Amino acid sequence: MAPIVTGISPNQGAPEGNTGVTITGSGFTGATLVRFGSTPTNFVLVSDTQITARTPPGSGTVMVTVTAPTGTSTQNVLFTYTTVAAPVLTTLSPASGPTSGGTVVTLSGINLAGVLSVKFGVNSATMLSNTASQVVVVAPAGVLSSVAVTVTTVGGTSNALVYTYVAAAVPVISGLSPSSGPVSGGNLVTVTGSNLSGVLSVKFGVNSATVLSNTASQVVVVAPAGSPSSVAVTVTTVGGTSNALVYTYVAAAVPVISGLSPSSGPVSGGNLVTVTGSNLSGVLSVKFGVNSATVLSNTASQVVVVAPAGSPSSVAVTVTTVGGTSNALVYTYVAAAVPVISGLSPSSGPVQGGNLVTVTGSNLSGAISVKFGNNPATVLSNTATQVVVTAPAGPPSATTVTVTTAGGTSNPLPYFYVAAPTVNDLSAHFGPATGGNTVAVFGSNLTLASAVSFGGNPATAVLVISDSQLTATAPAGAGTVVVTVTTPGGTSTAATGNPYYTYLAAPVLSSLTPSHGPDLGGDAIVLGGSNLTYTDAVTFGGVSASFAAVSDTQVVATSPGGAPGTVNVVAHTPAGDSNVLPYVYDPS
Missing domain, CATH: 2.60.40.10 (Immunoglobulins)
Incomplete structure (x- = not known):
């Protein structure tokens, strides 16, 4: 081939x-x-x-x-x-470093893209990143001397810049914090001093510690295990091994537990248990029988844990530290009772959900879920007798609410999703500022109306006639307002129809011109006054007259016939009757 x-x-x-x-x-x-x-x-x-x-x-x-x-x-x-410009170096940062290498060096210049190699003398550096103006490398090891640093790309090899290898200073340690710890190790120890950069090892006697962080003046390590004794702690860098400081391993006391609170819980686990006693620092495990609990907090006298699941029985609780395993105390797993729900408040709500619902009953502790049909609600608070949730969204219909705990799922209770009401018309769009008149409201989804509002002011005597009609007594008010209906499904808006209602001041008559006329009627009478724009009737002694509202201050009426004598003239608007003015019928 x-x-x-x-x-x-x-x-x-x-x-x-x-x-x-x-x-x-x-x-x-x-x-x-x-x-x-x-x-x-x-x-x-x-x-x-x-x-x-x-x-x-x-x-x-x-x-x-x-x-x-x-x-x-x-x-x-x-x-x-391709014609590629030769690379040019302008700076090295830093321009010196230890003979052990490992220093991150930034080379700046131009035409540096596509670096093939970076040489420190004859030794290749390890490249970390590369752009047209910068190369970041890890310096190789070298001997005490100055060397030429060059960069090679497809465009050739750059000019040389000088990098100096220097001898590292011997590390010096001046403090250990703490200077003692348990034989099990695992505790953090901070070693302070000078010339500590680039730590190769930290030894506790002959055992190596795990280095977590390192600066020129500090090393933080995890102490290794040891036997009850004092050992020498040393730090080794490329500069050599430091002086020694003494660290003491101490034997830990056996833990003793004296109390459990509570001393019983559900078989599902998940409840908090506080274990009290002495010598409890540095807990390795807390066992409920053979099952491990989750440790949340730990002091010398207390451990707070999440109890694991168990079966209906009594088990031994023990605490293990580096000092050993404690005495045992008894914890009892009890079967959880099935939850029972007896009430929902409210028992209906809007289809978009989001409203608070309080579920009452018994055995409700540790609610795992509250379902509205198949949809989970958001649990806000939970006690043995009450769960407060945010209802999920649902279609306009009846559904069932259930509560699930470790004891099982409760009986269902009905909950009704209600579509928001709409108001599309009123029987009267005008009324007196004093209120008190009955107004019919027309719309949809009105059956469960709990309130009617005229511009934010509540109406009284709300009477639901059907899903599309109700009546209410208007409150006092002013100006033009929106009439809204509130149900468990929400509050209507002004988005559809004509839900506007205007409050009118009562009509006032101040003059009749002329104020008398023939008993045969037929004369044009000018009624002067105020609030006359919406005049819907004019009467002479109770007899209706034809009329025309000319302005808010003037109505022209045609006098009806009447018996000679004086009669009362009244103008009527949706705000009610005006005051009366006398009109005299002259005999013909």
């Missing part, structure tokens, strides 16, 4: 050639020729899967092929000749 070429790195280089490349693939054993386009080049067969070579001079994009006794590769692996 002919060689197979799968890749070349880098895949571009300078037209003058001499770019070092690595060709990867398979079947390279016995290779006799490497060509860039039609131009052969010198190469080194590294393995059956790798060849290194120097590019010949060229231009454009060419295919790279490998020829062996078995044939020539045909894969479309390409190399592009």
Whole structure:
């Protein structure tokens, strides 16, 4: 089988050639020729899967092929000749570091994209990141000297900047905090001093600690286990090993437990139990029988845990620390009673949900879920006799509410989702400012009306006639207001129909012109006054007259016939009757 070429790195280089490349693939054993386009080049067969070579001079994009006794590769692996500017270095930060290497060094400059290598003298650095203006590397180890740092890209090798390897100072430790701890280890110890950067190890006697953080003046470690004794703590860096400070391992006292609160709980677990006693610091486990509890807090005299699940029985509770396992106290698992619900308040609500519902009953502690049909409600508070929830959304219909605890699922109670009411018309859109008149309200979903409001003022004597009609006594008010109806489904809005109601001041008559006329009637009489715009009747001695409201201050009426003498003239509007003015019928 002919060689197979799968890749070349880098895949571009300078037209003058001499770019070092690595060709990867398979079947390279016995290779006799490497060509860039039609131009052969010198190469080194590294393995059956790798060849290194120097590019010949060229231009454009060419295919790279490998020829062996078995044939020539045909894969479309390409190399592009491109003019790339040589990299230029301007700064190193820092420009010195320890002979052990490991220092992060930032190289700044121009034309740095596509770095192939960064050399500290003859040693390659490990590259962490690379942009056109910056390369971040980890300095390799070196000897006490200054070396040239260079960057190589496909554009060539940069100018050199000087990096100096310096000897690291011997670490010095001046403090341990704390300077003692349990034989089990595991406690944090802060080692302070100088020249502590780049810690290689921290030893407690012959045992290594786990390093958590490290600065030039501090090392934080996890102490290893030890035996009851004093040991030497030392810090080792590339600068050597520090002086020793004494750390003392102390034997922990056996824990003693004296109380459980509560000493019983449901088989489902999940309840908090406080274990009191002495020597309880550094708890490793709290067991309820063979089951581990979850530790929430721990002091020398108290452990607060979440009880695990169990079966109806009594079990031994024990606490284990590095000092051993405590005496046992008895904890009793009791079967949870099935929850019973006896009331919902309210028992209906809007289809969009979001309203608070209080569920009352017994055995409600530890509610796992409250369902409205199949939809879970959000539990806000929970006691043995009450659960307060936020109702989920639901379609306009009846559903059932249930409560589930570790004891099972309760009996259901009905809950009704109610569509929001609408108001689309009123029997009267005008009325007296003093209120007191009856207004019929027309709309939909009115059956469960609990309140009617005229611009925020509650109406009285609300009487539901049907799902589409009710009556109410208007309260006092002023101006034009929106009439709304409230049900468990919510409160209506002014979005549909004509729910507007206007309060009117009572009509007032101040003059009649003329104030007398023939008993045969037929004269035009001008009624002067105020609040006359909505006049709907004019009477002369109780007899209706034809009229026309000219303005808010004037109505023109045609006098009806009447017996000679004086009669009362009254104007009527939706706000009521006006005061009376006398009109005299003259005998004909």
